[in-house]
Amino acid sequence: MSSNSLITLITGGNSGIGKCLAGLLVEDANRHVIITSRSVDKGNAAVKEIEALSHPGKIEMMQLDLTRPESITKLAKDVERKYGRLDALVNNAAIGDFPEGISLSDRMQESYRTNVTGPLLMLEAFWPLLMKSQTTPRVINHSSGAGSLTVVNNMQDWPHGEVPIPYFCSKAGLNMVSASWILAHKKDDYKLFTYCPGFTESNLGPHNNQASGAQPVEKGARPMVAILNGDKDAEHGKFLNHQGGQHPW
Numbered sequence: 001m002s003s004n005s006l007i008t009l010i011t012g013g014n015s016g017i018g019k020c021l022a023g024l025l026v027e028d029a030n031r032h033v034i035i036t037s038r039s040v041d042k043g044n045a046a047v048k049e050i051e052a053l054s055h056p057g058k059i060e061m062m063q064l065d066l067t068r069p070e071s072i073t074k075l076a077k078d079v080e081r082k083y084g085r086l087d088a089l090v091n092n093a094a095i096g097d098f099p100e101g102i103s104l105s106d107r108m109q110e111s112y113r114t115n116v117t118g119p120l121l122m123l124e125a126f127w128p129l130l131m132k133s134q135t136t137p138r139v140i141n142h143s144s145g146a147g148s149l150t151v152v153n154n155m156q157d158w159p160h161g162e163v164p165i166p167y168f169c170s171k172a173g174l175n176m177v178s179a180s181w182i183l184a185h186k187k188d189d190y191k192l193f194t195y196c197p198g199f200t201e202s203n204l205g206p207h208n209n210q211a212s213g214a215q216p217v218e219k220g221a222r223p224m225v226a227i228l229n230g231d232k233d234a235e236h237g238k239f240l241n242h243q244g245g246q247h248p249w
């Protein structure tokens with residue numbers, strides 16, 4: 001790895017938008033992308049798929065279960081030991097769908113552990129490494145318009161069956177992680193963005209497919225490449241959408 005490589009960590013990079021983003025980032029020879037995966041097998045399969053694209057950037061996989069704080073701590077220690085810094089963090093992993101029969105209480109707690117507490121603990125664990133970046137460190141918290149009070153208040157209906165209330169609540173929680181983290185870190189030099197990819201093909205839920213009107217995965221992932229390259233630095237702290245604009249909070 002060249003010392004100029006931009007080390008970029010994407011949680012939940014074995015699937016959907018995170019995997020696509022990893023493949024797009026390694027088009028750049030200067031990117032060294034670490035994808036994380038709960039399942040080592042799924043993570044290794046994703047690495048093989050991305051390596052088969054024959055792009056010049058580097059890809060590797062490390063294991064992470066966001067619902068286990070000790071897994072987050074171990075990952076941060078491993079990255080520190082190997083690279084001593086991190087240049088960009090994409091808090092991408094999330095849970096949006098549950099098998100039949102899981103109680104509302106369990107769906108709510110699991111959604112918060114994965115989609116709110118996990119990304120916050122990632123920020124805490126990786127902040128010292130991000131602050132060691134020789135460039136402007138960048139963070140994307142991967143949220144959703146479904147976490148915007150304004151967007152949800154203006155929805156006429158929800159076209160995909162039962163409204164996934166725990167998911168909506170958790171994304172509103174993630175939006176506050178972004179806002180309060182920025183308030184708490186006014187003195188540090190970095191850029192942090194909250195991002196919504198739009199309705200996109202992935203494994204998030206049973207409706208994230210073309211037949212239900214979801215856009216191709218690259219449309220949701222590609223705008224994050226520009227964000228990570230610094231094109232949106234003037235919009236630090238904002239809730240960006242995939243069309244180049246901003247979402248209301």
Ligand SMILES: NC(=O)c1ccc[n+]([C@@H]2O[C@H](COP(=O)([O-])OP(=O)(O)OC[C@H]3O[C@@H](n4cnc5c(N)ncnc54)[C@H](OP(=O)(O)O)[C@@H]3O)[C@@H](O)[C@H]2O)c1
Pocket residue numbers: 011012013014015016017018037038039042064065066067091092093094095096114142143144145196197198199200201202203204205208214
């Ligand atoms: N697709 C959309 O329409 C849409 C719209 C708005 C926002 N988003 C956001 O986009 C991001 C990416 O989602 P996606 O649509 O690409 O869905 P996806 O294909 O389901 O990817 C989600 C990833 O998160 C991982 N994950 C789930 N729970 C985890 C845990 N406890 N620990 C570590 N990793 C975990 C999954 O791993 P496993 O494979 O092990 O489950 C998977 O790699 C999410 O933040 C989502 O909320 C998506």
